[in-house]
Amino acid sequence: MPDEGFEQFVRLRYTELLHTAYLLTGSLPLAEDLVQTCLLKIMPRFERIAEPLPYLRRAMVNQRTSWWRGLRRELLSAEPPDDPRPDSSGAFAERSALVAELARLPQRMRAVLVLRYWEDLSEAETAELLGCSVGSVKSQASRGLARLRELLESSDLRSGR
Template identity: 55%
Template structure:
């Protein structure tokens, strides 16, 4: 073994195990595959700096998700104007949630929601977190999570109607 090799502290295995699910959540938060990968990378960079402490946590992935939500919110406030997405259909290559048109409509509808409401819905329905885990991730109460989820679902139902789905197919 080389004396220059970094110690195996489990970070690489953590990233390999959680990369794809984190990118999926980030994509739903940002609506853009490139930004999603950048977001996960930025959150993992922040996590790596504190890995000794984070690795000892009960759920280190929850720490990364919180870093992703906070970073996405920060990026949204700064509104990067230097990059322009080339494709509006940019997204994951596999589609486990139904038709491409439906997925695009869901992502577009999610992007219209306020950041915290969007984060609640993404973490709950795409990240499979409990209300308590979301509350911990976002630093709010379970009641706030419930109300944000309820309002968010109501708004999505208004935006994603059967007629609207037919328009995207036609």
Template identity: 50%
Template sequence: MVGAEQSFEEFVRARTAALSRVAYLLTGDHHLAEDLVQQALLRVAGRWPTLVARGDPDAYVRRVMYNQRISWWRRREPPTVRHEVPQEAAPDPGDAVVAAVAVRQALARLGPRQRAVLILRYFEDLTEARTAEILGISVGTVKSQARDGLARLRALAPELSTLAEVDR
């Protein structure tokens, strides 16, 4: 059992930062993101030897996080505070910060499943098949959720198209 504990501790040290970034994108709040990562790791800890034997514990942890976030949403968690995105961004080094804030706010406007699909596909750069596997949905659902999520982002956050033009 000591080997499994050590293996789990190594996994936590190596993957917490990446999992925290994804959790923040899912929740839009640093404190909720920390809670989400901690809850996911607690759920995984007891099953660690089995997960290691299967070969991909990282995917399982992410799936637990996505499912937990959807569960919070279904219980009608209070919405996080959202700030208005500046309409004009000056061409300076702060543009990257403005873009990051705009993307986070836009993602916060989506439902949890669309948000999870977009994060996995475009932030973690996973394939449609891998995204479907992690979320436990079909590839067709990944495609439709991504299409609908992107369309909703275009409608709800037109400022993102301006930010995309600045990057070109």
């Protein structure tokens, strides 16, 4: 049975973890599965983990990569995880387009962008979580942002904006 500290952590951080997982997977059901799988894995040793949030982020990136290698294909959804209100400004459409194009990026590049810009981690923290160099994070972020711009511009041209 989980201890009180674990339950409180899950109550406080679940939504944040779900958003990160959604950006990593592109699908709400897969995001929920990813968070649940990783939480179940750390539950028995939760009290021994000094910083559970970074640990879980790393676990989610690793688990997602493991799933991707097993499936060898992407399962995506156009629906974001939260239920937005009607938006006359077009922000919802822009966000949906961004999430859709983010899902087209290679897994490692996507993980770098999610950790750096969604989770607002430093280059050093991102490198540590992904087990790579800071230079690798910088180059993946730079290439990923450039690729996202290209994808978004080409989708704008296709839609006639």
